[in-house]
Amino acid sequence: MSVFSDAYARRALVEVLLVGALCGVVGVHVVLRRLSFFTMSMTHATFPGIVLAALLGLNLYLGAGVFGALLVLAIAWLWSRPGTDESSVVGVVLSAGFALGVVLLSAQSGFTKNLSAYLVGSVLAVQVGDLAVTAGVGVAVLLLLAALGKELVLGAFDRSGLRTLGYPARLLDVLLLLAIEATVVSAVPAVGVILSVALIVAPAATARLWTDRLATMTVLAVGLGALSGLAGLVISQLVGVSAGAAIVLVACGLFAVSWLGAPRYGVLSRFRHRAAIA
Amino acid sequence: MPYRLFVEPFQLPFMARALAEALLLGVLGGVVSVTVVLRRLAFVSDALTHTVFPGVVIGYLVAGTGGIVWGALGFALLSAVLLTVLPSNRRVTEDAALAILLTGFFSVGVVLVSRRSSYTADLTAFLFGRILTVDRREIVETAVVTAVVLAVLAVVGKELLLRAFDPGAAAALGYRVRLLDLVANVVVALVVVAAVKAVGTVLVIALLIVPAAAARLLTGRLAVLVAVSVLVGTLGGYLGLAASYQASVYYGLRLASGATVVLALVALYVVAFVVGALRRAGGRRRADRREADLVAEAA
Numbered sequence: 001m002s003v004f005s006d007a008y009a010r011r012a013l014v015e016v017l018l019v020g021a022l023c024g025v026v027g028v029h030v031v032l033r034r035l036s037f038f039t040m041s042m043t044h045a046t047f048p049g050i051v052l053a054a055l056l057g058l059n060l061y062l063g064a065g066v067f068g069a070l071l072v073l074a075i076a077w078l079w080s081r082p083g084t085d086e087s088s089v090v091g092v093v094l095s096a097g098f099a100l101g102v103v104l105l106s107a108q109s110g111f112t113k114n115l116s117a118y119l120v121g122s123v124l125a126v127q128v129g130d131l132a133v134t135a136g137v138g139v140a141v142l143l144l145l146a147a148l149g150k151e152l153v154l155g156a157f158d159r160s161g162l163r164t165l166g167y168p169a170r171l172l173d174v175l176l177l178l179a180i181e182a183t184v185v186s187a188v189p190a191v192g193v194i195l196s197v198a199l200i201v202a203p204a205a206t207a208r209l210w211t212d213r214l215a216t217m218t219v220l221a222v223g224l225g226a227l228s229g230l231a232g233l234v235i236s237q238l239v240g241v242s243a244g245a246a247i248v249l250v251a252c253g254l255f256a257v258s259w260l261g262a263p264r265y266g267v268l269s270r271f272r273h274r275a276a277i278a
Numbered sequence: 279m280p281y282r283l284f285v286e287p288f289q290l291p292f293m294a295r296a297l298a299e300a301l302l303l304g305v306l307g308g309v310v311s312v313t314v315v316l317r318r319l320a321f322v323s324d325a326l327t328h329t330v331f332p333g334v335v336i337g338y339l340v341a342g343t344g345g346i347v348w349g350a351l352g353f354a355l356l357s358a359v360l361l362t363v364l365p366s367n368r369r370v371t372e373d374a375a376l377a378i379l380l381t382g383f384f385s386v387g388v389v390l391v392s393r394r395s396s397y398t399a400d401l402t403a404f405l406f407g408r409i410l411t412v413d414r415r416e417i418v419e420t421a422v423v424t425a426v427v428l429a430v431l432a433v434v435g436k437e438l439l440l441r442a443f444d445p446g447a448a449a450a451l452g453y454r455v456r457l458l459d460l461v462a463n464v465v466v467a468l469v470v471v472a473a474v475k476a477v478g479t480v481l482v483i484a485l486l487i488v489p490a491a492a493a494r495l496l497t498g499r500l501a502v503l504v505a506v507s508v509l510v511g512t513l514g515g516y517l518g519l520a521a522s523y524q525a526s527v528y529y530g531l532r533l534a535s536g537a538t539v540v541l542a543l544v545a546l547y548v549v550a551f552v553v554g555a556l557r558r559a560g561g562r563r564r565a566d567r568r569e570a571d572l573v574a575e576a577a
Contacts, residue, residue: 040321090320092488096484122391252382
């Protein structure tokens with residue numbers, strides 16, 4: 001394909017395929033556990049970490065990961081205090097993280113250009129090192145999910161059952177949250193902090209409309225994630241629009257089509273079903 | 279010193295206009311955030327701040343800066359309706375649906391902006407606002423929205439409160455809960471529209487949550503809650519503007535004004551958190567002492 005004749009475009013292709021697949025796998029757990037708002041806050045909380053790392057000349061992934069993990073712990077601690085309500089705590093931390101990132105960046109010159117790269121990604125600028133990080137995170141997350149997948153699924157559906165069987169439920173939660181955080185961080189170069197939540201939630205939510213079986217759902221989510229990455233990248237190259245946004249639009253478009261037309265759980269089939277009864 | 283810190287900056291006309299805008303938004307955010315926090319609409323508000331973004335872009339592309347408010351208003355009403363009817367599919371939980379709607383709409387905005395040559399500058403202006411360049415007409419627009427929202431809340435505030443605490447009772451009393459939900463979503467959306475030029479779409483979320491979340495840490499009484507929330511909202515706007523002016527004029531440090539206002543709000547939240555924690559600890563100690571006195575008396 002002539003779209004991918006340049007080296008940078010081929011690197012971008014590999015990156016979006018890797019990120020799409022990784023987000024698909026992790027998204028299954030986010031959707032089953034209803035962690036979408038939490039993932040959203042993670043993506044925003046990571047932002048000042050990225051800016052700080054860039055200002056101090058540290059590794060981007062390290063700064064983002066450490067800062068995100070710290071804020072996640074802060075949220076968990078605030079949740080356990082009396083008189084605080086979960087969603088407003090997440091909202092406060094989310095806006096604080098974002099404002100801090102913007103203020104830090106505005107003190108620098110070259111403000112707007114860097115900012116938009118962090119916010120919506122710049123996949124055509126990924127280097128071989130970024131690919132290695134994404135692949136590394138992918139392998140680590142897959143190993144973790146392969147080792148603990150059964151326990152995590154049990155935790156999603158029956159928390160007290162998990163605890164009764166003697167598993168450390170808290171520790172499993174923290175491991176899952178860290179896996180989500182690692183995925184968010186590795187998706188930043190491709191789709192940016194604001195949009196990475198879409199690539200995590202949309203493929204898995206779409207897959208859930210098509211199947212009841214967990215294994216099928218996971219495979220489908222991986223395929224949909226990679227497909228969104230590929231199609232979005234090609235569209236952005238042909239039309240000349242932001243790649244991150246195009247990828248997200250494809251993922252959301254696939255969801256919208258399935259929401260309407262999926263064979264058993266789509267809106268249209270339920271209408272038909274109701275009409276058949278009446 | 280206090281004169282230089284708190285009065286001098288606002289003698290400049292553009293700073294005075296920014297202050298007027300910030301104070302209006304503080305009142306508006308302070309009142310509406312009470313609804314957001316009591317109804318736990320934080321995620322819905324976050325979604326609304328993102329779904330208004332494509333409206334801002336389209337309005338700007340079609341009619342320049344004057345079109346921003348109308349584009350934002352159109353998308354605000356559209357997404358308020360969508361968010362009210364959306365959670366109807368059992369297979370898709372509400373939070374997943376919100377996340378997908380939010381990012382999908384937002385991406386439409388980004389795609390439209392990315393077609394322009396001044397891409398990155400435009401994007402940051404839309405996202406983070408430019409409070410220092412608001413003009414008289416925008417202040418009037420904000421004042422009108424504030425008046426409309428306050429009037430709506432004065433009329434249906436009691437019903438919204440009932441819906442927040444006991445949806446079953448609200449339905450049993452014959453109120454249409456769906457309609458009340460729609461009103462709440464529209465009110466939140468109007469705040470986003472009013473604030474979009476000044477603090478941008480992404481930071482409005484702070485105005486919609488932080489004031490009441492801070493007030494909630496200090497009091498459980500509704501009237502006090504509203505008063506403290508408005509105070510936090512206006513004080514945050516004032517302190518944030520003063521701080522960003524000081525930093526850039528006297529210390530050569532450029533701080534984005536909108537984001538500094540948000541950080542001032544968050545700082546007030548932290549103060550409220552500490553005060554609340556100390557008061558609770560004090561209350562516990564008094565109770566312990568009273569108990570010890572009673573035990574001593576009995577002995």
